[in-house]
Amino acid sequence: MSMLCPLCQHIDPQHYHQDKRRHYFQCPQCKLVFADPAALLPASAEKQIYDQHQNNPDDLGYRKFLNRLAAPLLLRLPLQxxxxxxxxxxxPTLSLMLADAGHEMALYDPYFVPDRSPLKQQYDFVTCTEAIEHFYQPRREWHLLLNLIRPGGYLGIMTKLVRNKDAFAQWHYKNDPTHVSFFSEATFRYLAKQHNLRLEILGNDIILLQKSA
Known part of the structure; x- marks a missing residue:
């Protein structure tokens, strides 16, 4: 049975890289690079790794890191x-920063804030920082993200971007076993075209997409 791209469902992704832990494939259509589905961690092991993350809202360094998305997003948002x-x-830290700027924030995380009721409405903007690379089912999650955004609204993403095969081979980002979906500029250009989104790529890991009004 042929493998399908987990993002665009294109048939027959191509081998991209192999390391000691797993194989990686690339879709010839949307250019997503993804880990071999057979190597995906079970939920319990994935959660155990996330529990080790030290994301402290009082950490000024962490706030500075997140501000690389918050600052350009805030420049584009109307008040309140x-x-x-x-x-x-x-x-949760980015939500506090955006709330301090006058916006009303809701939270969702499948492990840490699993209440799905916030997913039943739409928002003026959605942020997804250092999360999209964890998506086991990026097609499903991508459509969910788009459906959460009102016409004219923004999706702000932070994720490191794939450059090329040589860079990928040396890339520390792929070594995290919970990182399984690796996007590139070409991937976001494909998605923007497919869904009529205005795309801005700021630096090597900040992506802003605006839904048509």
Missing amino acids: QQGLDFGCGPG
């Missing part, structure tokens, strides 16, 4: 908008 921090992790 409604937002959702999707995949907020064990120490």
Whole structure:
């Protein structure tokens, strides 16, 4: 049975890289690089790794890191908008920063804030920082993210971008066993075209997408 791309469902992704832990494949259509599905961790092991993350809202260094997304997003948002921090992790911080700027924030994380009721409404903006690379089913999650955003609203993503095969081979980012879906500029250009989104890529890991009004 042929393998399908977990993001765009294109048939027959190609071998991209292999290390001691797992194989990686790349979709010829959307250019997503993804780990071999056979190597995906069970939920209990994945959660155990996340529990080791030290995301402290009082950590000024962590706030500075997140501000690389918050600052450009805030420049584009009108006042007093409604937002959702999707995949907020064990120490929600970006949501506090955006709330301090006057926005109403909701939280969702499948492990740490698993109440799905915030997923039943739409928002003026959704943030997804250092989370999209963890998606086991990126197609499902991508459509969920888009459906959460009102017309004209923003999706703000932070994730390291795939550059090329040589860089990938040396890339520490792939060594985290919970990192399984690796996006590139080409992937986001494909998604923006497919869904009529305005795309801005700021630096090597900040992606802003705006839904058409």
